[in-house]
Amino acid sequence: TCIGVSVVCAVGCGVLYHFQGKNGIDCFPSGKVNLIYGEEILFFIFFLMWTYFAGFRPQAYGTEKFMDYGFMEAMMRSTTLPARDLWYSEGTINYYYGGQYFAVFLTKLTGSKVELTYNLMRTFVAAFAFVLPFSLVRQMSVDRLKESLTGKKRCLPAVAGIIAGLSVSIAGNMHYVVYSKIIPWLQNLQGKEADSYWFPDATRYIGYNPDVPDKTIHEFPCYSFVLGDLHAHVVNVMFVLFLVGLLYAWMRSVRMREAVIMKPGRKQFWKKQLLIPHILLAAVMIGMFRFTNFWDFIIYFVVTGGVVLFTNIVQFDGKVKRILAVTAVQAVEIIVISYVVSLPFTLQFDSMFKGVGIAQNHSMIHQLLILWGLPVVLTVLLIICIIWEKLRGGANRSLYKLMKAISVPDLFAIVMGLCAIGLIVIPELVYVRDIYENGNARANTMFKLTYQAYMLFGMTMGYGIFRMLVAARKKVFKVVSVIGLVLLCWTFGYFGNSVYAWFGKVWEPSEYKGLNAASFLENDFAEDVAGIKWLKKNVKGAPVVLEANGDSYS
Template structure:
């Protein structure tokens, strides 16, 4: 046995080094920043593994893949709080010192703490190889379209660039230079935190961080679903192989698959003669995210229903995408928590030997960790805060109902107590952010428009049917508090009524992973249903997008939760001894296989031919400047090389999702006003924005030197940038008057920069 394990480890390590060699050949000059980033992740993962192994004692891998996310969250959060309190300057060296201190504490406090369950070393090595291979794969794909330009990339890159420049937190808002960022910027912050520590500049960090999230977006669901499937089939032949297959389906379902829209319209659309948006005769990969309100057109109710695969390909390092790795960690912690409660309190002997912690009097470390991470979501992606409070609450109810250690009264007390702990701890964790954040939300309203049923079925019919099949399976196993057939463990092994104790759990006749999958499916169903009932009001309400943001953020998480539920259910059906379940599993696996076709189609449409290596451009997100802004690229580069900190640089303001504000976005230097609609959403003060826009035009066009100087002083403008966008927007720019406002520090091909007296 030992020889077999040793040979497996050697085989996995050989694969690792083959992937490493391929990365060196494929990534070119981008390999060195990529590999520095990977080594830092490896150090963080190994450093926090003693803690993670305790939190994930129920996992055969000890939570290895989650250790780097736990470390990222703990170290990054600590550095952020110390930065907000002006105790610590946000530099790479100081962040690294804080992180190493945390690692030292983890090893001193937790390394020698006994963990009953043995780890599977081969599994850990295999998971590391899987993650590394995916990290290389996504870095290679991204290199075919690395530009931080288009959609919301200017905003995301600009946030990261601003935090790279700033040694204090929060950084200034790049598009509202007199104030700090008023948005949940935590996701971008963690990319900067990693980049600063490993010495990778923002132009590479943007895309490497994006690749890391996509790789973990597969690897983390793999670990969760693999563990759930193994717990379900532990006593079955080839349990490890079935579990690994389930994990692979889970990873693919969350990070690579499309939705049902792709299957219906992308595969069968032409044969069935289905209409495409805008009169097109072909499917475009974004169609699956813009269906309700677009095909057929409904100008009063245009919505968004994105999913991770689309996000990873599109490349906006936005809040909903950055937070994927943290929400998956919360899901894993909640599963580990209810696993521990299930095992510790099984049977009369267990009830008699339970400690206070196991009886529910003290919160478990897994639960506390999940609650703290959920609180952090107010800073990383506020929508996920509400969503995962709900998921955690369902887990609390399940945990309370299923302990044979408690009477009905104690179950109620436990549920109330854990809910209070969740509310308090998540509130405390989010407090540093909420103290300096002004919410742009203006309330909740009932929906006046609703999605046609056939469109809901096209988008969500497949996972919903799998969910129903899983419910039917669970109901078949369920016998509420019936003696003689009480489950004695996670995989549903039967025991006796005496073993179950006087107060057996309510659902112990069904395997624990089935219940957890049902919780995920139920929450996902609710997230799809909520935007049909209510929506969060924002500035888009009056322009034909009333529930767009609500549906976007809720169904995004529904896709993730449904993906893991569906993967678990499919592998259980396929492994079942019952013929009907196997048939259902085969049918579901076939349909799921069709959804995976979305990924190669989308890659080809957005990134081109990835098999033509000469098209590979590397991971520099600013490589487009020379071609897109030939007159301004040199001036932007001059600012990056010569201007430290975050002084205000004036440039022309512009519309959201446009090419305007390229200076602030590509340098992280704040300007007076940037993308109008975004700032309207964040600040809810259009009158102020209109005044700023008028003042900017005055500075560029007015002949009144005194008025211009007063405006420069009003906004604290240190530099004035005059280039292609300014000439295009204002027509006649008073170049002579602007040049006289200070020192011309850069001039080339009509583009020039003036350093004012404020600078």
């Protein structure tokens, strides 16, 4: 089945390639071959790096690893989806197992084993977390700064892309800078012994320091890649980043064409608006998110809606009725397609959603500033810089004229930045009521929303810093950009700190343990190994002999 699906997809790609150029699709852009190869090499470098690190702590044990590994093993043994639940023998998996499904798909396609592909899949995603932001921000920088890219400046788009890739995939937040560098330095000046820094503290700050009942979570990709969980929000990183790039490609293709004039009664017009390949694919991706990570379904429906609205404002010459009509129809189209795509999953899924509640607790101001001050300041500064340039001299007073004057990369960066700021604000106002409501009401809401905000901020900062350095007309923007770049690069130190703390001395190959996620059983659970091997060899499917109660994730 996996081979058959792959063949169908390959044929589909061949058809697209044959008809490339129509409807704004350019499958293999001329003059870009070296860039394509270069990005593949970058992907492989980061894939190899993370795979090497994973070999120093390969075991699928602790936190949510057993659950993620178990999902994969359950699907490997099952001929239908969803597979039998690991803990509840009378039911099937009632969770977002899409990410593990894709891992199993690749496992079966390559004839591998889950013991190895569990780790390969998480390092696969980590590599995408660098190369996709790199590709997007590099292209945005080329589109915006092409007139300024002379001489040595020609390398700036690549540098901006690298900064964006590093910001998304290996950076920490300012918590690392403040609590591992600045505060210990001040303690040393006072003759005190500096506190040691434990890298998970950057993800457990609000509610923990100081200790208050409002416990929250604010993780980010680097922490996930080091920790090694293959959970829903982690695997979906590569898909949401692809969607963001797809949306930029659509906005860019629209701006490159003349403004569309809507003629009432023209069926051809509506057919064209409803068959935009970028939006159709975006709708399919958003529907898939209900299967891979439901939170991203909501988040990126809003992000997609923002891009569609901003693009239509420019595309239809600021004519309000036309903008609202087309945007509303396209929104309905996205909702319908996404729901149809997700039906095989949602028809068998029992949601834990219990409604939306008003937040009773709020984060302390200094905590928000430490976690989000840097990206918010740089994002707001970028927006001010762009708007000030376009309003200078009294020009572009209307909203349409202003947006028309703003370049596509600038407009897209504004959309990403505003969406990211919104994702930070929402958990301070409301939260989704779920199984964590008693004691950790805001935890899951803040976790899932700010995780996406972190990635959107990373790409916005990567683009915004270099855009202001090269194109800003006021020195204040350039100065603050340099300061922001220094602080952003300082957060990259989180990568080294966390890798050493979790994987150990990675520069000593003798400590390398390999990629087998189940090899730890030989030492830690020696009395169970023979039984596990016998069951895997002799038992087919997922029959149940005995079910016992136990702790979560065990």
